[in-house]
Amino acid sequence: MTTALVTGASRGIGRGIALALAAAGHDVVVNYARNAAAAEEVVKQIEEYGVRGRPVQADISLAADRRRLVDEAGPIDLLVNNAGVAPDVRADLLDATEESFDRVIGINLKGPYFLTQLVAQQMIATGVPGKIITISSVSAYAPSTNRGDYCLAKAGLAMMTKLYAARLAEHGITVYEVRPGIIATDMTGPVKAKYDRLIHEDGITPIRRWGQPEDVGKAVVAIAQGLLPFSTGQVIDVDGGFHIRTL
16 A cells, blocks of 8 residues: 655645545645645545545645645655645735745745655655655746746746656656646635636637546546556646647
8 A cells, every 4th residue: 555645635626636645545644734624624534545644734835834734744656736825815916925926936846846856765765766746836827917827836846846857767657647638626716617618618728627526536546556667757637628729
């Protein structure tokens, strides 16, 4: 039985990933930043699948918390970098603040970058030919001028995946980017009306429905189960076909 560490697993996409992994037979370490009650509820649901779940609080933007998270998680076979935040305010590019930039980059990019470093070091030391998956977004390439910091962070995660894939292949560690599109979570809740129109009226995605956290979870499980053994640095689009450009 393998153990997965999923960051930001108490809600949204992270919760969907954690439950999908549990259903597939993986023990899951549920990282959360603030909502202990939500994390405990996810752990309870994980254990209903007959596997082990464990909550660990940590703010991945902080070096000390990252180190404690890895220490408390123990040896893991799979890291899923999922934790992320939206800007507090969707500010126009010309009005955005450094405070928002620092917060978003710290959690969404710096945190995963250095957490991956720690976990990779652990995998190498223990000889585990593990897997590392980073959850990015179509915002890695599709600009939103009212959340530039978020888009920059996601673009950085795309390069981070390639960097670690190239560096860790010699150790048998494979690295992937799962790139969700419009997914129904509390993060997209405030702009639901906008995306309803884009999906159902404008046809921005060939598959005309909202994505669900479990859609992302299924992609993660496919990787976790070893179904892509000769791939690394690969982008897996889970976006209803948003990335297809049509005329």
